[in-house]
Amino acid sequence: MFKYAYRAIEVVFQREKAVKSSVWLIIHALILSLSTISAPSAVAQMADEEEGGRVSVQQELTSTGPEGMLRGTLTLPVADAAIPDGTPVVLIVPGSGPTDRDGNSPLGISAGPYALLAEALAERGIPSVRIDKRGMFGSVDAIPDANEVTISDYGDDVLAWTRTIRKRLPTTGGGTRCVLPLGHSEGGLVVLAVNSRLPNPCGLILLSTPGRPLGTVLREQLAANPANAPLLNEADEAITTLELGERVDVNALTPALRPLFIPEVQGFLIDVFAxxxxxxxEETRLPVLIVQGMRDLQVGAMDAQILADSAQEATLFLVPHVNHVLKVVSSDQAQANIAAYSNPDLPIAKGVVDAVMQFIEQIDG
Structure with missing residues (x-):
């Protein structure tokens, strides 16, 4: 079935949240896409000297979107050097809400986890592409309204980027370049949903990916905060309505709940809850890597275990002390954990990079 690669002796699944922060975390997890965002995080071609003399090169890359261009950043291990045919390219698919190609968000995230992951992979000889979601940031022209999306739409973009990567980095021997979709949080759901449509797939990587329907996860997040007790029945009814494919009258809700169910995102919530x-x-025939931080406030070890138990071929890494933005946090306190969301100076967790690299080494590119 699957291989365990435990990096933790004890399971530490942090569910405790402060009242102020819990609302923000739930909103982030629920994909409140902001159509007004247009500031690109594009990186022009540049070279960065890394320790040991390795030079990584970052280039702006474009792909075809529905109505305009999709944009992302290609990170190459070295300048002007051919990528060996057997070397895969990691396609980093971003998580929920207005999350840019670097893993940052105007909702309070400036940790840059995807940019740091790309740099860490380049140091070990692996190229990657990290992308802006359609309708946002550098991809703002791809569709008129960033809220008018589905998981399948995002899957279409993964297919477009796969074609672009293979065209940009062809093999010399006439084979097909291995493109490894790596989905973080909601991005993991996207790559799971699209995997049956991937041409010549070679594997999937899931970081901090929910193992249960997101309506179930939302109910649990709300119930985890005792202060939400008076709202739970009303919230449950709203979630159930969306799960049935029907819209919620937001004006009939308690004001505290309205930000979770604003009309602009209800169409997407109906889709994602399904x-x-x-x-x-369970239907995936590819080798899958599942990586879960043990101090993740938004997705927990239970979700990773559900995914691993359901998979036909999966490797599970439970990485201690790592939170949702892939940083090591030294405390179980929610305040310290959330502080890492806005700290770009914290390096990406080495355990996460090690897990990805071990999986890549086993992939037949």
Whole structure:
């Protein structure tokens, strides 16, 4: 079934949240896409000297979107050097809400986890592409309204980027370049949903990916905060309505709940609530890597275990002390954990990079 690669002796699944921060975390997890965002995080071609003399090169890359260009950043291990045919390219698919190609968000995230992951992979000889979601940031022209999206739409973009990567980095021997979609949080759901449509797939990587339908996860997040007790019945009814494919009258809700169910995102919530990640991974015929931080406030070890138990071929890494933005945090306190969301100076967790590299080494590119 699957291989365990435990990096933790004890399971530490942090569910405790401060009242102020819990609302923000739930909003982030629920994909409140902001159509007004247009500031690109594009990186022009540049070279960065890394320790040991290695030079990584970052280039702006474009792909075809529905109505305009999709944009992202290609990170190459070295300048002007051919990528060996057997070397895969990691395609980093971003998580929920207005998350840019670097892993940052105007909702309070400036940790840059995707940019740091790309740099860490380049140091070890692996190229990657990290992308802006359609309708946002550098991809703002791809569609008129960033809220008018579905998981399948995002899957279409993964297919477009796969074609672009293979065209940009062809093999010399006439084979097909291995493109490894790496989905973080909601991005993991996207790559699970699209995997059956991928041409010549070679594997999937899931970081901090929910193992249960997101309606179930939201109910749990709300119930985890005792202060939300008076709202739970009303919230449950709203979630159930969306799960049935019907819209919620936001004006009839208690004001505290309205930000979770604003009309602009209800169409997307109806779509995303319909997906069961465990059912999707059960149908997956590819080798899958599942990496879960043990101090993640938004997705927990239970979700990773559900995914691993449901998969036909999966490797599970439970990485101690790592939170949702892939940083090591030294405390179980929620305040310290959330502080890492806005600290770009914290390096990406080495355990996460090690897990990805071990998986890549086993992939037949």
């Amino acid at each position: 997906y069961d990640p465990a059912a999707l991974i």
